[in-house]
Amino acid sequence: MWAIDLWMSTDGGALLAAAVLLPFVGMLLGLLLGGRWLQRVAFVLMPLGLALALAITAAWANTEGPLVYLLGGWSPPLGIALRADGAAVAMLLAVAGVVCGIGLFARADFGLGPDAPESRGAFAYWLLLLAVWGALNLVFVSGDLFTLYVALELLTFAGVPLVCLAGSGETLRAALRYMLFALCGSVLYLLGAVLLYGGYGTLDMPLLAGVVQPEPIAFAALALMTAGLLAKTALFPLHIWLPPAHGGAPAAASAVLSALVIKGSWFLVLRLWLDVMPGVASAQAAQLLAGLGAAAIVVGSVVALRQQRLKLLVAYSTVAQIGYLFLLFPMAFDAAGDMVLRDLAASAGVLQAIAHATAKAGMFMAAGLVYAALGHDRIDDLAGAARALPVAVAAFLVGGLALMGVVPSGAYLAKKLLLASADASGQWWWTWVLQGGAAFTAGYVVLVALRVFARPVTPLTELKPVSRLSQWAALGLAVASLLLSLAAVVGPLPAELLAKAFSLEELGTMLVLFGAGALLAAALARRPLLGKPSSAVRPGLGGLGTAFEAGDRLVRQWPSAMLALLLVAGTCGWLLARA
């Protein structure tokens, strides 16, 4: 990907530096000016940041190759370069859009208006939202592995306090677990980067890509860095911190954490495997990543179906969807184990990441609105919610449908690309995982849909009013995910990908997936799908449901998660060295 001259700033390269600086300038201004002004600053910065992302997209479209900006005019290896290729530009744009949506939603919960008392939680929220945004932009445009380390740490430091904005003991514990486990991941990543510097004398990505060889030091470095990043992304079995953190945070914060923060470390795995060390990465090790992804889909989805609270269901759905994000890695390799399908796999991955970011933000916001209006989010007691909160419930269901890959959602196109790649490389087994994952997603959408459309035993009367703007922001993000593939084919992807999207065959597949999802939900849910809500808890398909729950609790113990981290690093290194 780095064939063009990379040692000069391109036109529009300075925009990359501006995209990183803008949120941090806002943060500092907000700190200086004080609470009341912070929200105004944030609301000015959000459209500005979106405009900047659009300007970067335009500049990228007019440039052959990536946008480059050399900080201070110093070229690597001594200087630091910011670079943005297609994937980075797409992520910048998507993050700007999602941040705007989340900002509109959060106005009601964390408003700092003249009549609202200035609260520490609200003040911290806007600062952290801007910090997450800036850190993510830095992750996307960083050109060297050490700047990326700093960017990832910034992202973690901004993400962790979002977990415990409420300040209760439970959320503080979740935040501390997240912090400590993420720190383990950071050290492993840094160790890998240090080894690479020792071996090759540079950390600049294109320079490194040119000199790195498939030899022990590179295997060790890639395995350590990958394991560290997986810990920060919370790929099963390293999801120790995710459910309590994402399920316990306020909805506006959960949306940021689930939609955006985990994408930073995932994006870096993508970079390392496909761009920096394609010659070191092997098809066998990629099977490991996707295998963990498949396990994440099965465990995350089954445990999601077993949850009692809507927010925890969405959190476990994130565990499953993170698995989906890692299925792309074996698809980059052909049957002979050479990385020839790189572009296809990368496009599918970025598309899936954006589809998940938009849909999951919408779903978390919807769950938060349901909680705010009803005073609880117990899934079994949601009867009547569809009538009481039509827009929020629609946002949840549309988000769910977009995630399962209904035409023309982004997830549909991503799945189609991956299926084509699985076909071309003869890896039929991933076809089953891809379709099975969609069926599981359909399962929990069906489960929630049946609950919210059920007739309540007693009419819902004591509803608290929720902000209309928040509801529409949630629905807007969910609909954006549902229409994403249309945007993708208007943009960089070929339009013929959607040629058969509305055919009978696709409709049939969709119906089969829905049917399979409904069967899975019926078999595994805690209570019967239809019938009296008060029936006793079932173990789910001969105890399978409870067995998965127990297994999930076991791997989320601290010692087992740490051992799993070492095991993942070791196995990954062994598989890389074997090839």
Place this chain on the structure above:
Amino acid sequence: MSVETLFALTACALVGIGLYGLIAQPHPLRKLVAFNIMGSGVFVLFGALAKRGAAAGLAADPVPQALLITAIVVAFAATAVTVALLLRLIESTDSASLAEPPAKD
């Protein structure tokens, strides 16, 4: 044994001790100390690697020093944030346990 090898072995030992602490010590403060020990191991390794620059006629490669100082600042900030979180946790729950309360049905 050369000085570099000695440094590298020290780094290995520190990383190993840190890893053991992170896995086996239940108290968050001890985990944090273990993280710092492990981090120190990585820093020692990085410092020792700088010696390779001597081949180019320099006393040592200066880049690792510059990166190291940044990494140390980052680790320091991480430690501070974690201690703050831990203090708040103890304040509000009177315990420093990381274990999740058992699931209720």
